[in-house]
Amino acid sequence: MTVDFGKTAHDYSKHRSGFPDEFFWELQSDGIGAPGQRVLDLATGTGTVARGLALRGARVDAIDIAVPLMEQAAALDQSAGVKIRYLQARAENLPYASEQFDVVCAGQSWHWFDRAVAAEEAMRVLKPGGRLVIAHFDWLPIQGSVVAATEALIQKHNPAWTMAGATGFYPAWCENLLLKGFMNLRTRSFDSAVSYSHERWRGRIRASAGVSASLSAEAVENFDRELERVLSERFPADPQNILHRVWILTCVKPYAAD
Secondary structure (H helix, E strand, O other): OOOOHHHHHHHHHHHOOOOOHHHHHHHHHOOOOOOOOEEEEEOOOOOHHHHHHHHOOOEEEEEEOOHHHHHHHHHHHHHHOOOOEEEEOEOOEOOOOOOOEEEEEEEOOHHHOOHHHHHHHHHHHEEEEEEEEEEEEEEOOOOOOHHHHHHHHHHHHOOOOOOOOOOOOOOHHHHHHHHOOOEEEEEEEEEEEEEEOHHHHHHHHHOOOOOOOOOOHHHHHHHHHHHHHHHHHHOOOOOEEEEEEEEEEEEEOOOOOO
């Protein structure tokens, strides 16, 4: 399945909820994203993590391969009153000198990378004692829920999509980071309900990898019509509370003597 999130830029910016405030509180309580810290956000998308950290005083650079997403991000930054430096680049080949950043973060994106190479690059650009943050904000396909019905519909329209049934936990990534030399790994998680109107949920799903990012415009239109019907017939309450899980992994680049 070929995925191009640039095709989703409008819906992504308008309808896709970013990490909740509690996520940023968790990072702040751990000393991550403090005022003045230099942060690099990988695969920033429309900049929800980058902007959240910039609003709290961090100096943020951000990269993505999809220029249309970063254009949407810059417009949202202007409305929020923050300035973030964007570059088109891949996490596996960062256009920065070594030991430049206090924090490298990857929100809702680590699964798209060559993770071994991305971990090496994060290690390279972090200062000694710097932190790598990997985080996810995943919908939960509870049996009988809007999410479960939506995932079944995506699979019907796009059999190549294989991301259904996620639990919101990613323990396998810990070994990858340990092998690359990161230390003091810590994971935590909490669940959060997000209110989505029918219209916003349709837009949020269009902005997903299995729909607009990988289907033709005609196929997306057919999918969206059927999702509209499913919502109307099976989940008439509008809005719906959609349960999500926030999962955070943090780790540290050791000092030379460690």
